[in-house]
Amino acid sequence: MEKTKSNINRRSFLKASALLGGGLMIQFSALAKFDLPAKSVDGINAFPWNEINGYIKITSDNVIKIINPNPEFGQNVMTSLPMIVAEELDVDWKKVIVEMGPHDSVKLGAQFTGGSNSMRMYWRPLREAGATARQMLMEAAAQTWAVPVEEVTAKAGVLGHEKSGKTASYGDLAAKASSLPVPKGVKLKDVKSFNVVRNSQKNVEGAKIVSGKPLFGLDYKHEGMLIAMIQHPPAFGMTFKSFDGSQALKMPGIKSVFSLKLYEDGFEQGGFDTRTFNDVLVVVGKTTWEVMNARKKLIVEWVPAGDVKDTMAGRGGKREVVVPGELENTADQHAKMVEYANKPAQVLRKDGDPETAFKNAAQIIERTFNAPFLAHNCMEPMNFFAHVTDEKALLVGPLQAPGWTEPTLVKVLKLPADKIEIQMTRMGGGFGRRAYGHYLVEAALISKKVNAPVKLIYSREDDTTYGIYRPMYTATYRAALDANKNLIAFHVKGGGIPEHAIHPNRFPAGAVDNYLAEGWQIPSNITIGAFRAPRSNFNAAAEQSFLDELAEAMGKDPIDFRLELLKRAKDTPVGKNNEYDADRYAGVLKLVKEKSGWNGPEHKKFSRGVAAYFCHSSYAAHVVDMTTKDGQPYVERVFSAIDCGIVINPDAATNMVQGAVVDGIGNAMYGGLTHKNGVVEESNFHKYRLIRMHEAPKKVEVHFIKNDIDPTGLGEPPFPPVFGAVANALYKASGRRFYQQPFSSPQPSAIPAV
Numbered sequence: 001m002e003k004t005k006s007n008i009n010r011r012s013f014l015k016a017s018a019l020l021g022g023g024l025m026i027q028f029s030a031l032a033k034f035d036l037p038a039k040s041v042d043g044i045n046a047f048p049w050n051e052i053n054g055y056i057k058i059t060s061d062n063v064i065k066i067i068n069p070n071p072e073f074g075q076n077v078m079t080s081l082p083m084i085v086a087e088e089l090d091v092d093w094k095k096v097i098v099e100m101g102p103h104d105s106v107k108l109g110a111q112f113t114g115g116s117n118s119m120r121m122y123w124r125p126l127r128e129a130g131a132t133a134r135q136m137l138m139e140a141a142a143q144t145w146a147v148p149v150e151e152v153t154a155k156a157g158v159l160g161h162e163k164s165g166k167t168a169s170y171g172d173l174a175a176k177a178s179s180l181p182v183p184k185g186v187k188l189k190d191v192k193s194f195n196v197v198r199n200s201q202k203n204v205e206g207a208k209i210v211s212g213k214p215l216f217g218l219d220y221k222h223e224g225m226l227i228a229m230i231q232h233p234p235a236f237g238m239t240f241k242s243f244d245g246s247q248a249l250k251m252p253g254i255k256s257v258f259s260l261k262l263y264e265d266g267f268e269q270g271g272f273d274t275r276t277f278n279d280v281l282v283v284v285g286k287t288t289w290e291v292m293n294a295r296k297k298l299i300v301e302w303v304p305a306g307d308v309k310d311t312m313a314g315r316g317g318k319r320e321v322v323v324p325g326e327l328e329n330t331a332d333q334h335a336k337m338v339e340y341a342n343k344p345a346q347v348l349r350k351d352g353d354p355e356t357a358f359k360n361a362a363q364i365i366e367r368t369f370n371a372p373f374l375a376h377n378c379m380e381p382m383n384f385f386a387h388v389t390d391e392k393a394l395l396v397g398p399l400q401a402p403g404w405t406e407p408t409l410v411k412v413l414k415l416p417a418d419k420i421e422i423q424m425t426r427m428g429g430g431f432g433r434r435a436y437g438h439y440l441v442e443a444a445l446i447s448k449k450v451n452a453p454v455k456l457i458y459s460r461e462d463d464t465t466y467g468i469y470r471p472m473y474t475a476t477y478r479a480a481l482d483a484n485k486n487l488i489a490f491h492v493k494g495g496g497i498p499e500h501a502i503h504p505n506r507f508p509a510g511a512v513d514n515y516l517a518e519g520w521q522i523p524s525n526i527t528i529g530a531f532r533a534p535r536s537n538f539n540a541a542a543e544q545s546f547l548d549e550l551a552e553a554m555g556k557d558p559i560d561f562r563l564e565l566l567k568r569a570k571d572t573p574v575g576k577n578n579e580y581d582a583d584r585y586a587g588v589l590k591l592v593k594e595k596s597g598w599n600g601p602e603h604k605k606f607s608r609g610v611a612a613y614f615c616h617s618s619y620a621a622h623v624v625d626m627t628t629k630d631g632q633p634y635v636e637r638v639f640s641a642i643d644c645g646i647v648i649n650p651d652a653a654t655n656m657v658q659g660a661v662v663d664g665i666g667n668a669m670y671g672g673l674t675h676k677n678g679v680v681e682e683s684n685f686h687k688y689r690l691i692r693m694h695e696a697p698k699k700v701e702v703h704f705i706k707n708d709i710d711p712t713g714l715g716e717p718p719f720p721p722v723f724g725a726v727a728n729a730l731y732k733a734s735g736r737r738f739y740q741q742p743f744s745s746p747q748p749s750a751i752p753a754v
Contacts, residue, residue: 056089056133062157062171064091067101069122071113071400072205073427073434074659075715076652079204081122083648087196088130088189091157091170098204103402103422112401114435114530116616116713119648123711131186139183140176141168191646191708200651205426215426217383217397218457225385225453226255228446229291231281231298232466235678236525237327239279239305247297248283253290256450257283257298262441267411268313272404274438275310275323276467276527284450288457308525323525327678333497334370336522337474340495341368345518348504351574352514354480357489361480365553369477369542371741373673374470374531375463375688380428382463386443387453392419393444398427398434405437413444432530436468464688465680467527469673472497473538477546480514485554487565489514492543498524501535506614507585508547510578511565526675532663533716536615537723541668541741544611544724549737558610558728559593580614584643587705588612588621592641595703596623606636609729611721616713619643619705622661622721626729633733635665635726638700642718645709657718658700664722666691672742689742 057065066082082098134154141159142149145166153160160167191197208215233239245257262278269275281298285291306325311318358364384397393413399405402422410417427434443456458466475494482488490512494502504517531537551561563586570582589612597603598610603625612621625637638661647653670689674681682688727738740747 056085056129058133058170058174060171060174062095062169063097064089064095064157064170065097065099067099069101070118071398071402071424071427071430072100073113073398073400073430075113075118075656076203076649077113077118078426079201080649080652081118081126082204083196083201084123084126085130087194088127089134090130090154093196093201095157100424100426103406103424112403112435113430114400114432116618116716118715119644119711120617120713127188128186131188132183133177135183135186136177136180137170137173139180140173141166143180144168144173144176197648198646198650201649203652216380216428217385217425218380218428220385220396220425220455222385222387222396222453222455225455226284226286226450227288227291228282228284228443228450228454228456229288229295229459230260230442230456230462231283231295231300232277232462233280233302233305235302235327236467236527236675237305237325237678238302239277240281241301241303243281243301244299245281245283245297247299248294251285251290251294251297253286254294255284255286255452257281257294258449260442260445260449262438262445263412266311268311268318270313270404270408272401272436272529273408273441274436274468274527274529275308276438278308280442282446282449284446284454292459305525322523324523325525328524328526328675329677330372330674333472333522333524333675337370337472337495337497340520340522341474341476341493343520345493345495345520348502348517348519349509349575349577350516351509351512352489354489354491354514354516357514358478358480358491361488362483363481363485363553364478365481365550366476366478367546367549367737367739369475369538369545369739369741371473371538371541372671373472373526373528373675374667374671375673375682376429376431376433376468376470376531377464377685377688377690378427378429378431378433381460382433382439382458383455384440384443385453385455386440386447388413388444388448389451392421393447394421394423395440395444396423396425397440397443398425398430399437399440400427400430400432400435401437404435405440408437408441409444412441413448431532432534433468436529460685461683464673464683468529469526470531470534470537471499471501471528473501473542475501475539475542477542479546479550481554487512487550487554489516491516491518493518493520494539494542495520495522496538497522497526498528499535501538503535503539503579503615505575505577505579506539507569507578507580507582508543508565510573510575510580510582511569513574515574525678532660533615533719536613536716536720537664537667538720538741540611540613540615540720541723541727544613544721545727545737545739548609548611548724548728548731557599559589559598562589562612580619584619584705585612585614588619588641588643591703591705592621592623592639595641595701596625596639598623607729607732609725609727609732611724611728613717613721613724615720616716618645618712618714618717620657620718620721622718622725624665624722624725624729626726626733628733633669633730634695635697635729636699638697638722638725640700640702640718641705642702642714643705643707643709644714644717645707645711647704648711650704653704653714654702656714657702660715660718661700661722662691662696664719665697665726666695668723668726668741669695669744670742672745689744 072078447454473496478491480489500519551558566586606625623639
């Protein structure tokens with residue numbers, strides 16, 4: 001058994017314990033101790049919780065409710081996080097009720113779903129919460145039965161004493177347990193004894209989802225609720241000079257038309273605030289259809305916005321940022337990236353003497369890879385409900401990071417945090433898009449302006465043309481070989497609009513004596529943000545494509561070549577800042593090689609591509625099997641190997657990897673967003689190509705490395721290497737390399753090796 005120190009003290013426990021007919025509620029925090037005011041949810045007392053809190057509620061009738069502490073957008077944390085609590089509490093999972101918790105930034109701090117952090121951050125705190133509750137119930141039984149606590153057992157929600165034959169449910173002793181001191185140094189289960197975790201459990205909301213129950217932000221209704229929509233400038237770099245809303249106001253159901261400024265001049269933006277279009281026009285009415293039609297009647301004069309100065313206060317400290325006002329074109333962006341690529345760049349890492357190694361090389365291989373802006377395309381359009389008065393604010397909707405948005409609301413609404421209530425609904429997709437809460441702030445300001453409850457809704461065109469996007473990237477890779485085709489130097493120089501994607505301390509850093517990583521970036525008014533596996537989604541594609549081409553030039557099998565480099569990184573690593581574990585990285589390559597039958601003659605009919613990558617503390621490798629379907633390349637099968645530590649819910653984890661594979665194939669083959677004079681050219685799905693049902697693989701076979709490492713990331717790590725595996729399979733199928741995403745677009749001519 002593993003011992004841990006509990007952070008629950010007597011006072012915080014009593015404050016967080018609520019008896020309802022002799023019930024017990026336990027709150028646990030690994031970060032802070034605080035008083036907890038009661039709230040009423042579904043007739044049962046409930047309390048605020050921190051993003052790494054687990055709440056356990058037990059009634060005298062032995063009803064056990066576990067409150068999920070993190071926003072849910074399909075990654076299944078609503079099931080997997082409570083499973084961790086249930087494991088240590090030792091209850092029958094079938095008898096557990098799971099509920100989504102509220103947000104309270106004053107008491108609980110930030111809550112966040114993103115960065116594949118949920119399992120990694122919550123693993124320890126939620127285990128401790130369950131174990132603490134179990135120990136207190138056992139002590140209550142020991143005192144009641146006058147027996148040593150060491151002789152009491154807890155199993156599946158039942159307490160027992162073998163010698164006396166006495167038993168009791170958790171609910172029978174919940175009241176007694178609530179009066180006991182909170183124990184310190186509670187024991188955690190040996191991970192090898194788990195019976196809830198590591199066993200597949202069905203999505204606790206699955207039945208509600210498939211039966212159409214109202215779970216999402218778009219489903220939310222409120223008495224007297226109006227609908228609002230925004231008319232933003234038609235191009236990045238423009239704003240409105242004047243507008244006439246008189247005709248729109250004459251339309252049926254329309255209540256108000258006005259302009260709105262999101263942030264006042266000098267506003268200090270936090271790390272996840274965004275400036276996209278600061279001045280917008282708003283139409284408010286009774287129904288979505290009426291508001292959409294009224295928007296068409298707006299008469300607006302749009303003018304260039306010019307350069308805009310923003311004050312940024314988050315992620316890197318307070319700084320002034322000048323956002324250029326030009327109307328950007330994709331062709332010009334490409335030309336500018338070529339120009340910047342030829343200029344000196346910031347050195348991010350340097351090992352050995354790469355300059356001399358390249359100068360003395362017998363052969364140099366150089367390739368440049370490019371990728372476009374990408375839109376998130378969440379299935380559920382952006383929306384949020386707000387009811388703001390002079391005294392308080394209620395906001396309800398889909399949001400990945402309420403704790404990051406709440407400080408902004410405090411400033412723009414001029415309300416204290418304890419007067420702002422944010423309720424989180426299930427999200428119909430996020431992928432980073434809903435981490436940026438500007439749409440919530442807009443909804444709040446609109447509600448305050450019209451003095452009524454309002455739901456703000458974006459149309460698909462609104463979301464696609466409003467930002468926020470995956471940046472536009474480029475990277476040039478160079479490798480130096482000696483006369484015996486040994487790799488003697490490696491150089492990557494990457495840039496982007498408006499950021500680069502280079503992770504300088506990741507593989508193959510640490511595996512090459514002479515290594516250089518450089519980065520540069522170009523300012524832009526096109527708003528970007530986190531996109532599933534930020535930066536890694538491009539970096540992996542380019543790097544893994546280049547490594548395949550390099551292996552071919554060296555006459556080596558692509559998997560064996562990677563394994564050779566990883567062996568070097570393990571045995572005699574170069575440098576001290578290597579982020580990855582070479583053994584774990586090699587492990588997924590070996591597993592995918594085995595499970596795919598990599599060089600087996602039975603797979604000759606397929607064009608096979610492989611890629612592997614490390615990000616968000618986890619490791620993923622894919623083998624893509626490509627054929628031709630209707631004259632087009634088609635990924636028919638995929639074999640995936642993942643090392644994410646302990647897999648909490650295997651079926652859900654498998655589903656997540658399969659989703660990442662399909663998403664990766666679609667973005668690699670078809671995804672792309674372009675601009676002409678600042679205008680987004682792909683405003684909806686008739687131009688923005690997504691993968692279609694018949695293009696999804698027939699089979700995605702997922703295998704996990706079995707180990708006892710604490711859980712690491714899973715939502716994002718499987719996504720990046722899909723791009724590289726697809727590119728490498730395309731080469732086998734077509735005989736030419738692919739350097740430009742999406743791969744369905746015309747490709748630049750191959751560059752011969754020097």
